Amino acid sequence: MKGSKNIRNNLRFLIAEVGSQVSNLQDYLDGPSASVGRRILDRSGYAYNLMLRIHDSCHHQVIKAAGSGADAASLRAIESIATDLERITGLCREAIQQLEQLQNRRCPGASRCISMLDNISGGLDRVEPAIHQNDTRLALKIGQIKPRLDKASRRLVEKYTAGLKRKKHTEDLVSGLFLVHGIEQMGDAMLNISEAIISANLGQPINIDRYQSLRASMQQLHTEGEHAGLVVEPVAETRSGSGISAISASGQEDAGYVAIYKDGKKRKLREERRGLESWQEIFPGLAPRILSYHKRGQSASLLIEHVAGLTFEQILLHEPATLLRQTQQQLQRTLGKIWHETRTRKTVSAGYMRQLSRRLEEVYTIHPEFHQQGCRICAKSIPSFGALLKQAHGLEARLSAPFSVYIHGDFNVDNIIYDPLEKKINFIDLHRSRYMDYVQDVSVFMVSNYRLQIFDAPLRARILMLTREFYRFAAAFARKAGDPTFELRLALGLARSFATSTRFILDKSLARAMFLRSRYLLEQVLTADLKEPALFRVPVKEIFIG
Numbered sequence: 433m434k435g436s437k438n439i440r441n442n443l444r445f446l447i448a449e450v451g452s453q454v455s456n457l458q459d460y461l462d463g464p465s466a467s468v469g470r471r472i473l474d475r476s477g478y479a480y481n482l483m484l485r486i487h488d489s490c491h492h493q494v495i496k497a498a499g500s501g502a503d504a505a506s507l508r509a510i511e512s513i514a515t516d517l518e519r520i521t522g523l524c525r526e527a528i529q530q531l532e533q534l535q536n537r538r539c540p541g542a543s544r545c546i547s548m549l550d551n552i553s554g555g556l557d558r559v560e561p562a563i564h565q566n567d568t569r570l571a572l573k574i575g576q577i578k579p580r581l582d583k584a585s586r587r588l589v590e591k592y593t594a595g596l597k598r599k600k601h602t603e604d605l606v607s608g609l610f611l612v613h614g615i616e617q618m619g620d621a622m623l624n625i626s627e628a629i630i631s632a633n634l635g636q637p638i639n640i641d642r643y644q645s646l647r648a649s650m651q652q653l654h655t656e657g658e659h660a661g662l663v664v665e666p667v668a669e670t671r672s673g674s675g676i677s678a679i680s681a682s683g684q685e686d687a688g689y690v691a692i693y694k695d696g697k698k699r700k701l702r703e704e705r706r707g708l709e710s711w712q713e714i715f716p717g718l719a720p721r722i723l724s725y726h727k728r729g730q731s732a733s734l735l736i737e738h739v740a741g742l743t744f745e746q747i748l749l750h751e752p753a754t755l756l757r758q759t760q761q762q763l764q765r766t767l768g769k770i771w772h773e774t775r776t777r778k779t780v781s782a783g784y785m786r787q788l789s790r791r792l793e794e795v796y797t798i799h800p801e802f803h804q805q806g807c808r809i810c811a812k813s814i815p816s817f818g819a820l821l822k823q824a825h826g827l828e829a830r831l832s833a834p835f836s837v838y839i840h841g842d843f844n845v846d847n848i849i850y851d852p853l854e855k856k857i858n859f860i861d862l863h864r865s866r867y868m869d870y871v872q873d874v875s876v877f878m879v880s881n882y883r884l885q886i887f888d889a890p891l892r893a894r895i896l897m898l899t900r901e902f903y904r905f906a907a908a909f910a911r912k913a914g915d916p917t918f919e920l921r922l923a924l925g926l927a928r929s930f931a932t933s934t935r936f937i938l939d940k941s942l943a944r945a946m947f948l949r950s951r952y953l954l955e956q957v958l959t960a961d962l963k964e965p966a967l968f969r970v971p972v973k974e975i976f977i978g
Contacts, residue, residue: 435485436713439510444560446482448732450517451473451556453524454618458549460528474524485516487511492579509632510727513559516621516628520552521615530610533603540601540608548584548615551577554586555622566633575626581619585612625937642781678738691723697734700863704734707841707862709909714838715770719859739858748845748898749886759850760898764905771870771909774838781832784868784921784928785825788950791932792821795947800936802947817947820954828924830962831917833869835892841865841874844880874906875925882976883933885942897974916966920957927953949975 452473460468477892490507531539539545545940555577560569589612590607617925678689694701711719720737727733742751747759796803804818815823840847841864886892903922931950934943953975960968 436489436493439486439493439507440564442482442485442489443510443514443563444920446479446486446514446517447556447559449479449482450520451553453479453521454549454552454556457527458525458546458553461539461546461549462533464531464534464538467534469532472524472528474774476521479518479521481516486514491905506632509628510563512628513563513625517559519621520522520618523618527611527614528608530614534607534655537604539611540595541591541612543590544584545608545611545615548581549618551580552615552618552622555625558602561626562629566629566653568633570625571629571633574629575623578619578623584940588612600977652813653963679735681772684768689738690735692720693733694736695731698727698732699732701714701732701734703729703863704861707865708734708736710838710865711859711862714774716767717768718857718891719862739851740853741856741858743842743846744848744850745845745884747850748881749884749891753894755852756894756898758852758855762850762855762857762903763848764902767873767905768909771837771913774867775913776836776867777832778836778867779832780836780867780869781828782872783828783829784872784875784923784924785821788928789821789825790820794935795931797936799940799943800948802934817951817954820951820958823958824924824927824954827962829919830926832964833871833917833921834915835913836867837870839865839870839873841868841872843876845877845884846880869911869921869925870906871921871925874902875883876901876931877924878976879926879933879946881928883942883946885937885938896973896976900972903970903972919970920960920962920965921970923953923957926950926970926975927957 453475456468456472460472461467490511494504494507497547555574558570558574561567562574589609592608592612595605596602596817603647677693678739679691679693694704705722705725708719712721720739723735723737725732725734744759744763747756802817804816806819807814840859840862842861847859847861849860850856851858878899881895881902884895886895906922907918930946930953934946953970956971957968
């Protein structure tokens, strides 16, 4: 890691001070002494001041190194390390304050606690070389302290708990429990230090589990014998907390990515894997191949094939009209084939109003002004949005798609990839794929175009043109497939997507426009004649203009 001489010196002093405090705590446990206790309690300000100096120096150096992401990441890691080092001194003080209540009696299990603190001392000795040598192996050894302490602390807690049940020496045992908990927290601090060093070395935030999964995935690529060295580059973070990184061959970063690495919660990654496998089975070639899957505890990782091309969003906003037309036509041909080949006779309801109801509180949290009661204008009664939604629930209960198809499930414009050279569409982010009403994908795609925060008039007109064309394609499919309630379900799906999308939009003008469109669509659906559903039409031009 890079740091000024001032930072390096203060960090060395801080590590030495923390080591001294841990050693003093061990001496106190071996033989309780007021003088040893004072040596810990009286030096609280020294470690804190060293931490502040490191923070200030890092802050000034980050400003000077503006534009250098690697330097900034290293300096933030040093700040984090300094904070956790100072935290260990605070835990030493808390331990002394607790042990002093024993009035110079030796704490039960003191020898085991001294042994546990030996692990902390050993880890502290590795911190400085791990930082200055960018040594990930040393950092991993620092991180391994926590599981060892957790194991030792569980044994002591069991011993103390058994003693408490006998109701003897309860004060001593309670002090012992607090002491063990404090040492356990020191292990947490050492783990944080380990992860800060590893994150700085990789240039992206990462924890031990994520690192181990990443290493296993990288080894998977190495075993294929294609790449002597690999480079990991963070490219995105999802709203669910998953990390997405691109892997390229060392020295050949400009040649493109070798694979995409995703990691996060096991449930989410398991769903993603299931979606990818299902698409490979149902419609081969559309989804990227899975190269490896690893799970550790509640985390998991996926290594998947990198698909070449541009996202639909990139093409829509930045590429020539000829390429957009080509992409749109290929997307429609691909969807037509999917809907035809995966179609089943099973009727299905997407439950758009149920989806909207589940997310409405999140919408109101971001935009509380949307949460209004019904009112009257002269003699006209205006129902609240909640009242409209309740009525729409009842109406939707009488609607269902006459067939189901296999859908993407999150059909946003940034989840569709087009390769102009191969003239091929690929889908990504497939954790919500399932057999469902195709209108779910249609409505999500249309609204994901609208919600692009583009205010250039010609570009907005281009978006409107594309959206109307996509609507005509879907409506033509519905007529040919004999789907009389397509327009009604589309209106409900659009209402759902317009309203729920506002929870990701802070622009008040755009969010209000979208929420009002959701309301307008609900009002239109509620006036429809369900005896003649095929007569209803979604006011696409009015909804998507502007």
